[in-house]
Each structure stands twice: as structure tokens, then as C-alpha cells.
Amino acid sequence: xxxxxxxxxxxxxxxxxxxxxxxxxxxxxxxxxxxxxxxxxxxxxxxxxxxxxxxxxxxxxxxxxxxxxxxxxxxxxxxxxxxxxxxxxxxxxxxxxxxxxxxxxxxxxxxxxxxxxxxxxxxxxxxxxxxxxxxxxxxxxxxxxxxxxxxxxxxxxxxxxxxxxxxxxxxxxxxxxxxxxxxxxxxxxxxxxxxxxxxxxxxxxxxxxxxxxxxxxxxxxxxxxxxxxxxxxxxxxxxxxxxxxxxxxxxxxxxxxxxxxxxxxxxxxxxxxxxxxxxxxxxxxxxxxxxxxxxxxxxxxxxxxxxxxxxxxxxxxxxxxxxxxxxxxxxxx
Numbered sequence: 001x002x003x004x005x006x007x008x009x010x011x012x013x014x015x016x017x018x019x020x021x022x023x024x025x026x027x028x029x030x031x032x033x034x035x036x037x038x039x040x041x042x043x044x045x046x047x048x049x050x051x052x053x054x055x056x057x058x059x060x061x062x063x064x065x066x067x068x069x070x071x072x073x074x075x076x077x078x079x080x081x082x083x084x085x086x087x088x089x090x091x092x093x094x095x096x097x098x099x100x101x102x103x104x105x106x107x108x109x110x111x112x113x114x115x116x117x118x119x120x121x122x123x124x125x126x127x128x129x130x131x132x133x134x135x136x137x138x139x140x141x142x143x144x145x146x147x148x149x150x151x152x153x154x155x156x157x158x159x160x161x162x163x164x165x166x167x168x169x170x171x172x173x174x175x176x177x178x179x180x181x182x183x184x185x186x187x188x189x190x191x192x193x194x195x196x197x198x199x200x201x202x203x204x205x206x207x208x209x210x211x212x213x214x215x216x217x218x219x220x221x222x223x224x225x226x227x228x229x230x231x232x233x234x235x236x237x238x239x240x241x242x243x244x245x246x247x248x249x250x251x252x253x254x255x256x257x258x259x260x261x262x263x264x265x266x267x268x269x270x271x272x273x274x275x276x277x278x279x280x281x282x283x284x285x286x287x288x289x290x291x292x293x294x295x296x297x298x299x300x301x302x303x304x305x306x307x308x309x310x311x312x313x314x315x316x317x318x319x320x321x322x323x324x325x326x327x328x329x330x331x332x333x
Contacts, residue, residue: 002026003232004077006062006110007084008049009033009042011188012125012179015225016081017049023229026054028075030068031084032061036091036098037189045186062106069109072117079232080117082110082124085156088190089129089292092152103155104162111166114174121173121235123228126160128180128217128260128297129153138300141178141247141256150292160256168252173235177228180260180299184221184319185326193320196271197327200278205285208267212286215264215296220319223312227259230308243306260299261312273317277324 003020007013008029017027029049033042049055056075060067062084071077086092086102107124114122131139133147148154160176167174183193199206238253247255275281289295305311327333 001078002028002075004028004030004071004075004080004113006030006080006082008057009046010084011186012182012221012224013083014045014049014186015184015221016083016228017055018052019225019229021049021052021054027056028071028077029055029057030060030071031057033059034061036086036088041186041189062109063101065109065112068113069116072113077117077119079121080110080114080119080123081228081232082107082122085125087152087188089150089152090290091190092150093291096151099151099155104158107159107162111163114172115166115170119172121175121232122163122167123175123177123232124159124163126156126176126178126256127153128178128258128299130157130160130178131297132294137296138262138298139258140245140300141258141303142245149294164249164252164254167249167254171253173237173253175231175234175236176256177231178256178258179224180217180219180258180297182219182221182224183323185323187221187323192270193274193323194327196274196282197278197324200274200280200282201327201333203280203283205283206271207285207287208271209287209293210289210295212268212271213295214267215298216267216270217260217262217264217297217299218270218316218319219259219261219299219312220314223261223314224259227304227308227310227312230310231257231304234307243303245303246306247303257303257307258299258301259304259312260297260301261314262299262301264296264298265316270316270320273320274324277321
């Protein structure tokens with residue numbers, strides 16, 4: 001199959017593109033190499049993909065509709081996996097317009113591309129942050145998700161609604177994934193694991209919000225990619241729900257699926273794992289809760305299992321160990 005994957009120079013997009021290539025698929029990558037974080041890291045991810053047969057890169061911003069639409073004119077696409085976005089909960093407080101441009105306008109351009117290309121499956125990344133103020137645990141896809149706490153989460157919830165309308169109007173089989181605290185090798189420098197590892201190895205203080213009283217459903221990137229890959233082979237079929245808890249729309253070939261390990265870990269336990277594999281103790285700077293943050297995330301992954309027969313299983317300690325080893329090798333420390 002020929003996949004368009006947006007965000008292939010990014011953390012998750014890089015790992016997914018590599019998996020698709022390993023499986024013998026062709027990947028058209030689309031990435032704007034924005035300077036939100038170290039562009040050198042993005043270039044190095046891309047270089048590893050560029051050396052592979054079957055990979056083609058188009059450098060463009062999602063907002064550039066003329067270039068995005070040209071992808072469908074130049075390549076017969078079978079499926080689209082839309083991962084590119086302006087990410088980060090805290091950055092949305094500093095630069096909210098970036099989220100409107102990339103996440104709303106950019107996603108609209110990708111949906112138009114899906115419509116005009118006649119793809120067999122449109123897949124797009126959402127986030128556990130859409131559950132917002134929801135206090136029910138674990139978070140199930142059928143739970144109310146109307147009280148987002150940040151603009152980032154609100155834009156992701158909006159893209160789910162936009163995608164549903166396109167799925168209904170144009171009969172585009174569409175799956176939206178809600179990711180839960182993804183971490184792993186080649187990760188983003190703005191993510192907790194990256195910042196904690198850097199600080200611990202350098203002996204500089206790490207900021208610990210809500211005084212460490214938080215839990216996260218950490219999901220290793222290889223597990224996430226496995227879930228996405230299996231879901232690429234399970235496009236929604238309208239009128240064919242597979243279980244009472246299926247989120248399949250009654251009016252469109254559209255569903256929402258959590259991808260998470262389903263086993264929350266305390267933030268302090270996470271930090272202790274990093275300390276153990278780094279061989280150093282963190283200098284801890286305890287801070288109050290940040291605006292828009294939540295105390296706990298917890299995925300119900302039963303729908304993912306029902307659709308694919310797969311559950312994320314990588315223990316957090318194994319994933320942290322792999323990341324610390326990668327970080328030491330990448331930065332030579």
C-alpha cells in the first residue's frame with residue numbers, strides 16, 4: 001500500500017514510517033520541520049528514513065493547501081495517517097495561534113486531500129487530553145469529552161468532529177486515535193522523559209508539577225505504533241459495530257480508539273526509574289499544578305483489543321531504560 005504519513009520527521013511519525021517501510025509499504029512523508037524544538041533532531045530522523053527504499057519526503061507546512069493538495073495529484077494514495085500537529089499542552093498557553101493554524105487549518109487541508117484522493121482509510125491523531133475535566137477512570141471512548149482544559153486539547157477535539165463530518169458527508173472510512181503519554185527513543189525534547197533525563201544526567205534541577213502527585217498512562221512508542229499499524233488494517237464499516245462499547249458512528253464509517261497501556265504509573269515512580277538507569281539522583285524542584293494539566297490519565301484499551309487483538313504491554317521500566325540508553329548514545333554522555 002501507499003501511505004501518506006504527515007509528521008514523518010517528528011517523534012511518532014518517524015517510528016510509524018519506519019514500521020510501514022519494514023512491512024514493505026511505500027511511504028510519502030510530509031513534514032514542515034518547524035522550529036518548535038531542535039530541528040537537527042528532526043533532520044536526523046528524516047535522514048534515517050531517506051536512506052530507505054520506498055520513502056519520499058515532501059517538505060511543506062500543513063497550512064500550505066496548494067502543496068498538500070498536489071500530493072494527491074502526484075501520488076495515488078491508499079491511506080493517510082495524519083500525525084503532524086502543533087503539540088504540547090504548555091506551549092498552547094504561550095503561542096495559541098500555532099495550534100489554530102496547524103491543527104485546525106492543517107487538518108482541514110488533509111481532510112480535503114482524503115476526499116479528493118478517494119483514500120480507503122483516513123487515520124488521524126488525537127490525544128487523551130480531550131477527556132479534560134473528566135474524572136471517571138479509566139477513560140473510555142464513550143465517555144463525555146466536552147470539557148477540554150487547554151487550547152491544544154480543544155483543537156484535537158475539534159479535529160475529531162471535523163473528521164466525523166467529512167466521514168459522513170463523503171463516506172471516508174476514518175479512525176481517530178487518542179494517544180496516552182507516549183514516550184520512547186527519538187522522543188521530543190519538550191516531553192517529560194527527555195527533560196528529566198537531560199536534567200538528571202547534567203545535574204540540573206527538574207521541575208516536578210503538582211509536587212509529584214500525578215499519574216500517567218505511559219505508552220511506549222513501539223506499542224503505540226503496533227496499535228496504529230493494526231488499526232490501519234481495520235477501517236470502520238458503517239452499520240457494523242463489533243461490541244457494545246464500539247464508538248462506531250451510526251451515521252458514518254467513523255470511530256475513535258484509545259491507544260494506551262491501561263496501567264497508570266505515578267510520576268515519582270517514573271522519575272525513580274530514570275534515576276536508576278541514569279545512575280544519578282535528580283535535583284528535584286517541586287512546583288504547583290500547571291494551568292490546564294490533569295492529575296491522572298488512564299486508558300480503557302478494550303476497544304483497541306477488540307478491533308486488533310492487541311494490547312500495549314511494554315513495562316515502563318523497560319521503555320525508560322531504552323530511552324536513557326538512546327539518549328546517552330545520541331548525545332555522547
